[in-house]
Amino acid sequence: MTVKRHSIVATIAMVMLGANIAAAQIPEEGLKAEGEHRWRDALAVYEPTVRDHPERADLWIRISDIRAAIGDTPGSLAALYSAVRAAGSDADLFARLSRAYAAANQPKAALAAIQGALALRPEDPRLLKAQAELATWAGDMPLARQSYRSLIAQSQSDATTWLALARVEVWSGRTDAAVHAYKKYASQEPDDLVAWLEWARAESWRGNDAGAVHLLDRVEAQFGDTPAYRQERARVLTRAGRPRQAHALLEPLLSNAPDDYDLNLLQALSFVQSGQPHAAYQTSALVQRLGPERAETAGLERKLRVAFGSLVQPTAAVYADSDGLRHSRLPVVTSVAMGSLIRIDAGYEREDLRARAASGLEQADGQTTSSVDRGWGGAQITLPPVVFSAHGGRQQSAVRDEWIYDGAATLRVGDAARLTYGHEHGLLTISPRAISLGLIRDLDRMQLTLMPSLRVGIDTEGSLEWLSDDNRRWSLRVAPRVAVVRNQRLNVDVGGSAYLFRVDRDLDHGYYDPRRYEAYAFTLLPYFKISENSGLSVFVEAGVQKDETASHFEPGGSASAELTVGIYRAWVFALAASGTNNNRLDSGAFRGFGASAKLVRRF
Numbered sequence: 349m350t351v352k353r354h355s356i357v358a359t360i361a362m363v364m365l366g367a368n369i370a371a372a373q374i375p376e377e378g379l380k381a382e383g384e385h386r387w388r389d390a391l392a393v394y395e396p397t398v399r400d401h402p403e404r405a406d407l408w409i410r411i412s413d414i415r416a417a418i419g420d421t422p423g424s425l426a427a428l429y430s431a432v433r434a435a436g437s438d439a440d441l442f443a444r445l446s447r448a449y450a451a452a453n454q455p456k457a458a459l460a461a462i463q464g465a466l467a468l469r470p471e472d473p474r475l476l477k478a479q480a481e482l483a484t485w486a487g488d489m490p491l492a493r494q495s496y497r498s499l500i501a502q503s504q505s506d507a508t509t510w511l512a513l514a515r516v517e518v519w520s521g522r523t524d525a526a527v528h529a530y531k532k533y534a535s536q537e538p539d540d541l542v543a544w545l546e547w548a549r550a551e552s553w554r555g556n557d558a559g560a561v562h563l564l565d566r567v568e569a570q571f572g573d574t575p576a577y578r579q580e581r582a583r584v585l586t587r588a589g590r591p592r593q594a595h596a597l598l599e600p601l602l603s604n605a606p607d608d609y610d611l612n613l614l615q616a617l618s619f620v621q622s623g624q625p626h627a628a629y630q631t632s633a634l635v636q637r638l639g640p641e642r643a644e645t646a647g648l649e650r651k652l653r654v655a656f657g658s659l660v661q662p663t664a665a666v667y668a669d670s671d672g673l674r675h676s677r678l679p680v681v682t683s684v685a686m687g688s689l690i691r692i693d694a695g696y697e698r699e700d701l702r703a704r705a706a707s708g709l710e711q712a713d714g715q716t717t718s719s720v721d722r723g724w725g726g727a728q729i730t731l732p733p734v735v736f737s738a739h740g741g742r743q744q745s746a747v748r749d750e751w752i753y754d755g756a757a758t759l760r761v762g763d764a765a766r767l768t769y770g771h772e773h774g775l776l777t778i779s780p781r782a783i784s785l786g787l788i789r790d791l792d793r794m795q796l797t798l799m800p801s802l803r804v805g806i807d808t809e810g811s812l813e814w815l816s817d818d819n820r821r822w823s824l825r826v827a828p829r830v831a832v833v834r835n836q837r838l839n840v841d842v843g844g845s846a847y848l849f850r851v852d853r854d855l856d857h858g859y860y861d862p863r864r865y866e867a868y869a870f871t872l873l874p875y876f877k878i879s880e881n882s883g884l885s886v887f888v889e890a891g892v893q894k895d896e897t898a899s900h901f902e903p904g905g906s907a908s909a910e911l912t913v914g915i916y917r918a919w920v921f922a923l924a925a926s927g928t929n930n931n932r933l934d935s936g937a938f939r940g941f942g943a944s945a946k947l948v949r950r951f
Contacts, residue, residue, distance in 0.1 A: 387414045405434035421452055439468040455486040473499055489520040507536040511543055523554035524836040541571045545580045556834035557588035558802035575601060582614050588802050590763040591622035609638040616648055623760060624732045625656040626688040650916045658684045658951040665944035669937035672704025673779060693739060694725040703780045709858050709935060711784035718780035720745045733760040743775045748786035750775055768795040778934050781858025788816040803831045817857055823849040841873040845889060860936035867893035867931060882913045893931055904930035920948035
């Protein structure tokens with residue numbers, strides 16, 4: 349029999365009103381039948397009695413015991429429930445009913461019954477612990493958390509309660525609170541290897557990968573290089589973007605347990621992180637076979653789709669600056685995965701530009717508007733550790749049609765470095781004037797990202813542009829950063845940037861062409877974790893800048909933000925905005941504002 353929770357709550361209300369027990373003598377013939385194990389004869393005596401006297405809690409308890417003895421679990425529960433109703437204010441009887449429901453695999457009913465006991469004895473630690481455990485079982489994490497915190501308020505030195513609370517916090521997704529609880533537990537029980545590993549996992553889940561690795565270093569020093577330690581370290585390193593180090597730990601573990609679900613899941617995730625689609629899909633197939641119904645399997649499939657799947661991406665972007673330039677873009681991009689190593693890309697983009705009259709950015713004949721259409725296609729090939737891409741197409745303006753092309757190669761150097769070189773050929777579309785002159789640019793760009801540690805990163809980018817008006821522009825930007833905050837809701841990096849830019853000749857051709865421009869800034873990069881699938885990234889820089897026309901540095905800065913919804917889902921929406929003040933832009937303006945909206949459909 350299933351007793352609904354609201355019925356038990358009604359019983360609790362009766363208890364609080366003060367229902368009384370009517371004590372009476374137990375029928376002799378019933379006791380004799382019980383003594384001779386004639387259970388049904390005993391029931392034949394007791395059950396008519398309680399029909400006439402339902403307040404006989406003592407007889408209801410005996411009926412419950414007899415029903416249990418003959419294997420009638422629903423009947424036993426019903427009788428015990430009636431005993432609780434009759435007894436009125438017996439917390440122990442409520443607790444007994446709770447245990448009976450728990451044994452019958454009815455956690456919600458068991459939880460309601462233990463709440464009845466707590467209504468009578470709200471500070472009883474045994475009842476609070478039972479409520480916490482039952483609430484966890486029933487999935488009521490707020491109640492479980494409240495119960496464990498009540499126990500801790502009674503005794504801060506109860507290590508097992510701290511550990512139970514830590515696990516509830518993890519299951520609730522409250523990793524900051526979980527880390528605090530694990531720390532309290534470890535200070536009292538420093539020799540519990542499992543708890544140390546769980547603590548490291550919670551640190552990683554909240555984004556503090558460096559802190560997790562530090563904990564695992566302590567684990568290795570204290571407990572040695574155990575298989576459990578190796579597996580947890582591989583898990584943390586995979587999340588931290590150190591997949592090759594994770595591979596080295598997983599390979600010997602997998603050789604001993606090739607069909608272990610958790611190890612193969614980690615291996616597949618590390619292949620995703622290291623950009624190896626073929627190996628990732630192969631291992632994913634094994635994970636699917638080993639645990640098709642597990643939530644982690646579905647999570648792996650989502651990550652595969654994000655990293656290597658097909659997509660369609662329309663975007664709308666607008667830009668305006670203090671020189672009166674207005675620029676809108678409407679690109680649509682599609683990328684189709686052809687197997688695990690090749691992607692076919694195609695896209696179309698429409699650009700419309702408007703300049704203020706007499707700004708120096710209008711067309712050479714004085715017209716203030718220009719437009720450019722661009723269509724292209726190409727492919728990307730992944731041959732780990734290198735990813736190659738090449739595209740070609742056509743770009744058309746009112747003045748000039750031009751064949752366009754680009755190519756790039758990205759090399760992963762271990763876990764700590766990524767080097768990209770790319771070349772682009774096409775029209776220069778900075779302003780209506782540049783378009784009206786039919787200017788062509790060839791751009792060579794080199795990007796190097798270094799991650800010497802889990803807290804430190806250095807981004808370096810250099811470019812060289814060759815323009816068809818016999819001009820040349822080059823730039824260099826170096827931006828180191830350090831992770832200073834990593835918790836459940838917020839990541840923060842701080843750093844700096846140095847930017848140098850120069851052009852050989854000042855030609856008044858509708859683009860910024862200083863002999864030398866330099867800017868130095870402090871940078872702040874917070875990321876607000878709204879949920880697993882939504883987040884807000886912000887970039888702020890503030891510093892000084894000047895070009896050769898200025899006698900001294902002036903303050904300047906910029907800020908941008910992007911809200912992304914659906915990070916791991918099939919549909920993704922991203923909304924971005926940016927602003928620059930007293931920093932030179934491509935057009936030469938000092939202030940600029942931009943916004944974009946992007947929709948992504950993944951397949």
